[in-house]
Amino acid sequence: MSKKENNTCNTCMSDLTRRDFLKVAGAITGGLAAASAVSNTALASSGGGDIPLEDQKALFYDATYCVGCRECELACKEDNHLKEENVDDLSGNTFTLIKLYQSEDGGESSFRKYQCMHCVDPACATSCPVGALEKTDEGPVLYESLKCIGCRYCMQACPYGVPAYDWSQAYPLIAKCDLCYDRHDGPACATACSPGALISGTRGELLKIAKERIAANPGKYYEDRVFGEHDGGGTSVLILSAVSFDKIGLPPLTEKAIPHYGETATRAVPYIFGGAAGFTAIVYRATMTAEERQRLGKKQGKEEGETE
Numbered sequence: 001m002s003k004k005e006n007n008t009c010n011t012c013m014s015d016l017t018r019r020d021f022l023k024v025a026g027a028i029t030g031g032l033a034a035a036s037a038v039s040n041t042a043l044a045s046s047g048g049g050d051i052p053l054e055d056q057k058a059l060f061y062d063a064t065y066c067v068g069c070r071e072c073e074l075a076c077k078e079d080n081h082l083k084e085e086n087v088d089d090l091s092g093n094t095f096t097l098i099k100l101y102q103s104e105d106g107g108e109s110s111f112r113k114y115q116c117m118h119c120v121d122p123a124c125a126t127s128c129p130v131g132a133l134e135k136t137d138e139g140p141v142l143y144e145s146l147k148c149i150g151c152r153y154c155m156q157a158c159p160y161g162v163p164a165y166d167w168s169q170a171y172p173l174i175a176k177c178d179l180c181y182d183r184h185d186g187p188a189c190a191t192a193c194s195p196g197a198l199i200s201g202t203r204g205e206l207l208k209i210a211k212e213r214i215a216a217n218p219g220k221y222y223e224d225r226v227f228g229e230h231d232g233g234g235t236s237v238l239i240l241s242a243v244s245f246d247k248i249g250l251p252p253l254t255e256k257a258i259p260h261y262g263e264t265a266t267r268a269v270p271y272i273f274g275g276a277a278g279f280t281a282i283v284y285r286a287t288m289t290a291e292e293r294q295r296l297g298k299k300q301g302k303e304e305g306e307t308e
Ligand code: SF4
Pocket: 065, 066, 067, 068, 069, 070, 071, 072, 073, 098, 111, 113, 192, 193, 194, 195, 196, 197, 198
């Protein structure tokens, strides 16, 4: 951009050029229409695809087998090239976390592995006004950074508090587990779990294993049931625990999928706010520095390369 073309407004924080401004103005109209149109696509596709649910990829965590060694956390970090950090919650650099529940009287305790549950009908995808989160036919719920406008509705919508904002980026992006979508030998965390607390496979196979364990150990597992078979419409991460689900931080959900609660309101969100958030993002993108664009492009390139 030459200085001649530069039309700097003294009251603005950034140098918004005339060309950028026209780009932004044109994009607002298109952005609003696109946001609404794509949100419909997201709503339509959020329930999964052509592969039967029992044949989709899944992960089974049996908390009674977990010894808290955290090899799964390390494997996830290595496989996803995430930085080491000491945090209490999922973050832009922590896609999975092992936490210990201990009752006050020391009577009962259990580990719990936190990560994206890969919901059968994900609220994050339904709430996203631009379709940046999508339930794949294979089961994992994936995120596309270049579509993301940074509105963070997915963070509000997720009943498990999973999507995190990666503040280490100049253009902050959502970060979460992708169920190791591109790995052919199963999720890295499951491969690393030597005590056998994590098993990967199809949802049908894993439900069968979980139910066999319940049948073989009457009274061992909480409510003799698998969390995620039906909770919140079902998830692709299935959990068994000896301690009650609420104590290990799993939300009390009915069998109804989250996107179907207050569906009218949920559907209205993208239309009402998508334009405002889209406008902010469009202005931001139009004024991104070359370095920021390069960094975002590299991140997206890596994601595309990994999914090929
Ligand atoms: S690797 Fe397995 S046993 Fe170790 S903390 Fe993770 S889930 Fe638990």
